[in-house]
Amino acid sequence: MGLRYRKSFKLAPGLRLNMSKSGFGLSVGPRGFSMSLGPSGIYRNVNLPGGFSFRDRASGSSQRPIISRSSDSARVEISVSISLEDDGTVIFKDRDGKPLPPQLQELTKKQQGETVKAWLTKECEEINQKIESLDAIHLGTPPPSQKPVYSPIPFTSDRPFLPTPKKLGILGHLFPWLKRRIEAHNATAEAEYEDRLNTWRDYKAKHEKAEADRRVLLQERLYKEPAAMQMVLEQRLEAVPWPRETIIATEISESGSAAIIGLDLPEIEDIPRKTATYGGRGWKVTIKELSDNKVTQLYMRHVHGIAFRVLGETFAALPTIQEVVVSGYSQRPNKATGQIADEYLYSVKVSREAWSTLRFDNLPAIEVTDSLSRFELRRDMTKTGRFNSVEPFATLSPDTGSP
Numbered sequence: 001m002g003l004r005y006r007k008s009f010k011l012a013p014g015l016r017l018n019m020s021k022s023g024f025g026l027s028v029g030p031r032g033f034s035m036s037l038g039p040s041g042i043y044r045n046v047n048l049p050g051g052f053s054f055r056d057r058a059s060g061s062s063q064r065p066i067i068s069r070s071s072d073s074a075r076v077e078i079s080v081s082i083s084l085e086d087d088g089t090v091i092f093k094d095r096d097g098k099p100l101p102p103q104l105q106e107l108t109k110k111q112q113g114e115t116v117k118a119w120l121t122k123e124c125e126e127i128n129q130k131i132e133s134l135d136a137i138h139l140g141t142p143p144p145s146q147k148p149v150y151s152p153i154p155f156t157s158d159r160p161f162l163p164t165p166k167k168l169g170i171l172g173h174l175f176p177w178l179k180r181r182i183e184a185h186n187a188t189a190e191a192e193y194e195d196r197l198n199t200w201r202d203y204k205a206k207h208e209k210a211e212a213d214r215r216v217l218l219q220e221r222l223y224k225e226p227a228a229m230q231m232v233l234e235q236r237l238e239a240v241p242w243p244r245e246t247i248i249a250t251e252i253s254e255s256g257s258a259a260i261i262g263l264d265l266p267e268i269e270d271i272p273r274k275t276a277t278y279g280g281r282g283w284k285v286t287i288k289e290l291s292d293n294k295v296t297q298l299y300m301r302h303v304h305g306i307a308f309r310v311l312g313e314t315f316a317a318l319p320t321i322q323e324v325v326v327s328g329y330s331q332r333p334n335k336a337t338g339q340i341a342d343e344y345l346y347s348v349k350v351s352r353e354a355w356s357t358l359r360f361d362n363l364p365a366i367e368v369t370d371s372l373s374r375f376e377l378r379r380d381m382t383k384t385g386r387f388n389s390v391e392p393f394a395t396l397s398p399d400t401g402s403p
Contacts, residue, residue, distance in 0.1 A: 007230045008249040011242045080108050082116055084123050088276070088285035090116070109283065117278075120285055124276040131272055131290075133243035134298055137305040138368050140240070141312035143360035144352055147319050148232060150218040155207045160196040163189045222318070226252040229318050233259075236317040237310065244270060246306060249396050256320040260394050261310055263328040265345065268299045293384065300385035303328055304368040307348060315355055325349045327392035347392035349376040 079095040092100040092108055100108065109116070165186045172179045221228035229252045237248065247264035273295055277286040290298070307326045314324050327347040331340050354375055358366070372379075380388035 007234060007251075008247065009234055009238070011237060011240070011246040011248055013242055013245055080104070080112075082119065084120065084285060086274075086287065088287040090120065090283045090285070116283070117280055120278045121280065124278045124285060127272075127274060127276040130243065131275065131298065133241075134271065134302040135305070137240075137243060137302065138308040138312075138366070139363050141309050141360065141363060142316040144312070144315035144356050146316045148218050148222060148236075148317060150215045152211055152215070153207075155204055157200060157203060160193060160200055162193055165189070223320055224256065226254060226256055229256055229320070233314060233317050236313050240309065240313065242306075244302070248310070251396055252318075252321075256318070258323045259314055259318065259321050259325070260396055261314065261324065261326045262396050263303075263306060263310065263326065264342075265303045265306065265328045265330050267330060268295065271295050271299050271302070296385040300369060300381070303345060304372055307346065307372060308366075308368045311348075311350055311355065312360075315352055322352050323349065324355075325393045327394075329392075330387075332389075343389035344378075344392045345387040345390070346372070346377065346379040346381075347390060348372050348378075349393045351375075 080100060081093045081095070081097070083091045083093065085091055092105045094100055094104075166182050166189075168179055168182055172182050217228055217232065222232055230250065233250060233252075244266040246266060249262040249264075251260045253259070273290045275288050275290065277288075307328055310326055311324055315321060325347065327344055329342045329344045332343045333339065334341055357374075358371070369381075376393070378390045378393065380390050
């Protein structure tokens with residue numbers, strides 16, 4: 001195909017939904033009464049009307065209360081962090097990361113219980129969404145008829161206002177020293193305005209140039225320059241909210257009619273296994289692990305979903321492309337040598353005409369593993385989702401681009 005223009009780059013996850021280890025912070029302590037932590041133990045703090053404060057030890061060795069008069073009766077607060085462990089247990093910690101004593105745990109639950117429960121509900125949603133997003137990556141695939149369109153982005157920064165000069169007034173005319181001070185103030189204000197104005201003009205000029213370049217890129221260069229096609233495709237793919245990190249390499253033919261794309265797919269070990277449920281009561285989340293079979297099936301659908309989405313984004317981003325080859329590979333040990341090497345899990349060749357026969361207005365009804373079978377597909381996969389290596393339709397030339 002005369003492929004020459006090569007670029008490799010990383011598609012970073014758009015969803016950073018990791019099970020929290022550090023949790024979030026809370027402040028505990030009612031007006032007039034609170035508890036504080038210190039190296040020597042836990043103390044109760046009571047602020048009384050009239051500026052009196054009362055402090056005694058709530059744990060450790062006994063000690064007589066300390067009563068003092070203070071003009072500041074502000075409330076004392078405790079910093080508490082909440083974290084969710086892998087087994088679903090909620091841990092309350094102090095600012096040093098140490099487990100909170102039972103008395104302060106109960107105080108935290110009493111005062112901030114609703115906040116903690118809302119956070120636990122959100123954590124469960126995010127944990128589950130990590131799995132759901134893997135299965136849904138193909139749902140945002142655009143139709144091939146959706147060509148790039150230039151839409152100008154307005155420059156929204158307001159021009160700086162010229163400050164109103166400070167007037168001399170009667171005193172300024174009477175006292176030369178005051179006149180000099182006012183004139184110096186006005187000169188400084190005007191110089192600062194000129195600096196702000198010049199900065200604003202520079203930003204405006206850069207914005208206008210960037211917009212002019214973007215217009216030419218999308219309206220002219222995209223249709224005749226493979227390097228411009230690479231740029232548009234990279235921007236398009238990087239804008240997708242990928243749930244897992246994926247390395248991609250692309251090549252565009254000199255004619256701009258064909259593309260080869262290599263996908264360094266996530267490993268099955270990277271697939272999340274946990275689901276979470278919280279009923280809104282108590283202080284523990286139910287964590288369940290997916291079975292090995294379900295994880296394998298999820299991995300199978302996800303890696304096919306990546307290919308499906310990349311195919312769709314490529315045809316939509318590059319109007320001159322008529323054929324795309326997408327090949328996905330993974331790092332696996334060679335059974336004969338034990339050396340880690342790239343093995344292709346699948347390779348699919350799709351024409352624009354064939355791709356256009358899909359119903360992009362009904363993507364939820366498409367099963368991506370079956371859909372790719374409609375095209376020229378090389379894949380050796382068992383019914384349980386296990387892959388054997390295959391030969392791709394085409395391989396990429398040595399990488400000369402930056403990762």
